[in-house]
Amino acid sequence: MSKKGKPKKNEEQELGPAQSSDSSDTTQPPGDMNDVADPPNRTVLAAIAALRSEVAQIKGDICSSIDARIQTVCTELRGELATTKKEIQTSITALEGNTSSHEKTIKDLERSASLQSDDITALQSQVTRLKSEVDKLVTKCEDLEGRSRRHNIRIIGIPEGAEGFAPRDFVADLLQEVLSLEAKPLIDRAHRTLRRRPDPQEPPRPIVLRLHYYHVLEGILRKAITARQLFYEGKRIQIFPDYPPAVAKRRALFNRARELLRDRPGVKYGLLYPARLLVTFNRTQTSFTDAKKAEEYAEGLFAPKPSTSTNDMESQE
Numbered sequence: 001m002s003k004k005g006k007p008k009k010n011e012e013q014e015l016g017p018a019q020s021s022d023s024s025d026t027t028q029p030p031g032d033m034n035d036v037a038d039p040p041n042r043t044v045l046a047a048i049a050a051l052r053s054e055v056a057q058i059k060g061d062i063c064s065s066i067d068a069r070i071q072t073v074c075t076e077l078r079g080e081l082a083t084t085k086k087e088i089q090t091s092i093t094a095l096e097g098n099t100s101s102h103e104k105t106i107k108d109l110e111r112s113a114s115l116q117s118d119d120i121t122a123l124q125s126q127v128t129r130l131k132s133e134v135d136k137l138v139t140k141c142e143d144l145e146g147r148s149r150r151h152n153i154r155i156i157g158i159p160e161g162a163e164g165f166a167p168r169d170f171v172a173d174l175l176q177e178v179l180s181l182e183a184k185p186l187i188d189r190a191h192r193t194l195r196r197r198p199d200p201q202e203p204p205r206p207i208v209l210r211l212h213y214y215h216v217l218e219g220i221l222r223k224a225i226t227a228r229q230l231f232y233e234g235k236r237i238q239i240f241p242d243y244p245p246a247v248a249k250r251r252a253l254f255n256r257a258r259e260l261l262r263d264r265p266g267v268k269y270g271l272l273y274p275a276r277l278l279v280t281f282n283r284t285q286t287s288f289t290d291a292k293k294a295e296e297y298a299e300g301l302f303a304p305k306p307s308t309s310t311n312d313m314e315s316q317e
Contacts, residue, residue: 145244146274151188151214152242153221155207157235160197163207167191171209178230178237179223186212208242243274250275253291260298267301 155171163170167190176184190209198205211217224230224239231237243251254277261269261279268280277288281301288294 142244142246142274146247149242149244151210151212151217152208153211153217154240154242155209155237156240157237158204158207158232159235160192160204162233163190163192167207168209171207174232175220178232179220179227181220181223185216185220188212247274254288254294257288257291257294257298260295261301264302 155174158174168187171190172184172187175181188210190207192205192207195205211220220239221241229236230239251271251274254271254275257277258269258271261267266281270278272278272287275289277291277294279286279288279294279297286297288297
């Protein structure tokens with residue numbers, strides 16, 4: 001308060017005596033102003049002080065509560081972490097044991113796979129060799145079966161039971177009559193194919209017979225091919241060589257090509273044993289073992305050539 005009174009004193013000194021008397025009448029002493037303004041300030045200061053004390057107390061309570069809660073959480077976390085750590089260690093121990101067991105198993109599997117790979121390689125080589133030998137044996141068996149049937153022919157279309165109880169005599173008379181042979185052929189044996197007797201609405205079983213002389217068989221087949229259509233009691237019959245089933249299937253694949261080549265001018269063809277089509281055209285021989293290629297050749301042999309258009313002829317001129 002003394003510091004605020006100094007400026008007033010300096011002002012009184014500067015104004016002089018006349019002005020000082022007037023100011024003493026209108027201006028109140030500093031002590032009176034402080035008495036009027038101090039009570040509200042003191043109340044505010046007291047409220048502020050009380051508020052600060054209350055805030056400090058609240059802060060202390062909050063800090064104490066937070067500290068207590070943190071301690072509780074830390075304790076719980078330590079317990080949970082300890083439990084989790086123990087569980088993880090147990091799991092890791094079990095996984096390590098499983099890993100060791102799996103590692104041993106994998107090594108055994110690798111060793112076994114290596115041995116099996118070697119065995120498979122050896123087996124593949126052996127299978128390749130055996131396959132080659134089996135193919136050779138199959139070819140030999142087909143050849144032997146075909147040679148054993150060289151004296152056989154098949155007759156298709158004879159009604160069931162027409163041969164009676166003496167099929168050799170029946171077939172000999174049939175061949176002499178149908179093919180106009182000078183004498184009855186000598187037949188070693190004759191019988192129906194070995195399968196069940198067909199129903200009346202089903203086609204009859206073929207008759208297989210073995211001729212004693214091969215040249216007689218050639219003559220019969222030659223006359224059968226020349227005649228083309230043979231009949232017995234009004235029913236058409238057919239005479240074929242008796243081929244093994246595998247050979248017969250392979251020869252049947254060339255039927256389409258043979259139909260295309262039949263009755264073509266300047267074309268001669270023949271199906272050689274076991275299944276090879278030999279075609280002669282314009283003194284050029286071509287052989288086929290693939291039925292598809294034979295058909296393509298037969299279709300293109302007499303295919304119409306594209307005619308030359310007028311524009312092409314003018315361009316050539």
